[in-house]
Amino acid sequence: MSIISTDIAKAIAILNNDDVVAIPTETVYGLAGNIYSEKAINRIFAVKKRPFFNPLIVHVHDVKEVDKLVTDFPEKARLLALTFWPGSLTLILPKKDSVPDLITAGKDSVAVRVPNHPVTLELLRRLDFPLAAPSANPFGSISPTKAIHVNDYFENDIGMVLEGGSCANGIESTIVGFESGEPIVYRLGSISLEELEAVVGPVSVMNKKENAPVAPGMLSRHYAPKTRTYLVDNVTAFIANHTDKKIGVITHDEHIETTERVTVIKLSSTADLKQAAAALYSSMHHLDTLDLDLIVAQRFPDTGMGRAINDRLERATKIAD
Numbered sequence: 404m405s406i407i408s409t410d411i412a413k414a415i416a417i418l419n420n421d422d423v424v425a426i427p428t429e430t431v432y433g434l435a436g437n438i439y440s441e442k443a444i445n446r447i448f449a450v451k452k453r454p455f456f457n458p459l460i461v462h463v464h465d466v467k468e469v470d471k472l473v474t475d476f477p478e479k480a481r482l483l484a485l486t487f488w489p490g491s492l493t494l495i496l497p498k499k500d501s502v503p504d505l506i507t508a509g510k511d512s513v514a515v516r517v518p519n520h521p522v523t524l525e526l527l528r529r530l531d532f533p534l535a536a537p538s539a540n541p542f543g544s545i546s547p548t549k550a551i552h553v554n555d556y557f558e559n560d561i562g563m564v565l566e567g568g569s570c571a572n573g574i575e576s577t578i579v580g581f582e583s584g585e586p587i588v589y590r591l592g593s594i595s596l597e598e599l600e601a602v603v604g605p606v607s608v609m610n611k612k613e614n615a616p617v618a619p620g621m622l623s624r625h626y627a628p629k630t631r632t633y634l635v636d637n638v639t640a641f642i643a644n645h646t647d648k649k650i651g652v653i654t655h656d657e658h659i660e661t662t663e664r665v666t667v668i669k670l671s672s673t674a675d676l677k678q679a680a681a682a683l684y685s686s687m688h689h690l691d692t693l694d695l696d697l698i699v700a701q702r703f704p705d706t707g708m709g710r711a712i713n714d715r716l717e718r719a720t721k722i723a724d
């Protein structure tokens with residue numbers, strides 16, 4: 404039975420009752436609960452099988468709500484918020500004591516964003532509390548960009564997915580923290596480095612290879628299909644070297660024919676990396692249902708949204724510990 408519904412009043416009732424609802428955003432669907440309800444937050448971690456050391460993003464409907472949650476809002480953070488909210492930017496700021504430790508995994512900072520989706524903005528306006536919402540997928544799996552993806556993951560675990568259509572951006576928010584007021588990207592995402600730099604000047608990117616990730620979204624295996632996945636520069640050569648395998652292909656500018664053995668999804672031309680990002684996860688979800696031996700993706704140019712796409716594809720190729 405489907406748990407997908409457009410009934411906002413029902414979502415409000417569930418959330419007011421200390422339970423969880425999956426909600427649409429412009430990036431990916433989130434699994435939401437009242438940040439002040441220990442029961443709801445514990446439920447989020449349990450449903451996702453997410454380790455408690457991995458903190459959650461707090462979603463609010465207006466930048467003024469953020470002032471109630473943080474002790475400091477550096478100038479460059481405020482500039483980024485004014486430019487990109489509502490939108491796909493998450494800011495890490497020092498938290499007030501009133502923000503529960505369960506949300507922040509005991510850290511003294513909190514992740515906040517104003518999502519840009521009309522349904523969820525209305526929901527947030529009608530609630531008396533902010534919503535904590537990690538992506539609505541089991542820990543490590545591909546994030547959902549359609550209500551049906553959430554339904555397939557969690558129909559036996561949660562009461563409702565609030566329908567909001569396909570996520571326009573299709574890749575998670577960009578996470579930015581601050582050190583002495585200077586921005587550092589903790590997770591590449593829907594707002595590109597170039598877009599950030601056009602507003603606040605040079606921005607550094609957290610070294611991916613560091614052992615203790617600041618944002619555990621940077622744990623190496625993440626966003627992974629069940630099918631073994633590879634990331635290569637030349638898919639044609641890869642296919643020629645794996646003649647005995649059923650292969651799913653994700654490409655952007657290689658011309659490869661779909662055959663009985665090879666299923667090709669061409670994401671978009673190199674020129675439109677945003678469109679490619681929007682379709683990336685649903686392509687991975689789809690290929691994962693075809694019972695293939697392996698998936699191979701073509702590396703994208705390391706510019707604009709291509710950086711975030713390559714980051715997700717790299718993590719999808721990691722073998723689980």
Ligand code: TXA
Pocket residue numbers: 428430431432433434457458459460493495507510512513514518536537538539574575576577578589590617618619620621
């Ligand atoms: O686009 C998005 O950001 C989606 C939608 C639903 O808003 N949410 C999302 O949440 O991607 P999640 O939980 O899958 O990823 C949140 C990331 C995690 O990697 C977490 O470690 C990091 O944010 N994070 C949260 N609070 C943090 C903090 N105080 N310091 C550093 N990283 C933090």
Ligand code: MG
Pocket residue numbers: 537538546620
């Ligand atoms: Mg996630």
